[in-house]
Amino acid sequence: EVQLVESGGGLVQPGGSLRLSCAASGFTFSQYWMDWVRQVPGKGLVWVSRINTDGTTTDYAESVKGRFTISRDNAENTVFLQMNSLRVEDTAIYYCVRNGLLYSSSWYDNWGQGTLVTVSS
């Protein structure tokens, strides 16, 4: 069974940093692109970042470019999202998602339970 378990969320002041982790299991992690998608509670879904299978390609939404860094450790089956210079508008539930096609960016066939990031003074 595919499992994605996020951790690392919490309350942080504006300008602060957090590092989210997503531990994957139940599949060959190194064969899948991984993304982060966020959702303000009660609102819609917004793509944040993605990383290819070996970590050599990363992309970011304009709203987080230069502040967030995605990375992965295929030996530990984990994907990370380092979030710096956090803003109030970054407050959201952050979901780790697996792309549905092997070695490709595509639809998201598995979602984690999400981790809540709250940026507030």
Place this chain on the structure above:
Amino acid sequence: DIVMTQSPDSLAVSLGETATINCKSSQSLLYSSNNRNYLAWYQQRPGQSPKLLIYWASAREPGVPDRFSGSGSGTHFTLTISNLQAEDVAVYYCHQYYDTPLHTFGQGTKLEIK
């Protein structure tokens, strides 16, 4: 960015009836080289993470009841839920993965029981 617009924003349907949700994209999601539409649908029940229902506009994810079907091509797509059940109460999202990496979602459609 490709803008995805769903309609209606919310709807109420009686148990056993059919719910229809529409999704329009600001540009075609049909990739000519493989004749596939890069469109997925998700269900998000209250308090839960989104769950994949449909990909390639009409391919049902294994385990999803056949009451759920997707159709459409190019810029207009539809999610149809027949024989509505109580557990279908959720927000439904369409998602385009044509324009990578800038994946975008519709704003969501809230489905309730009448």
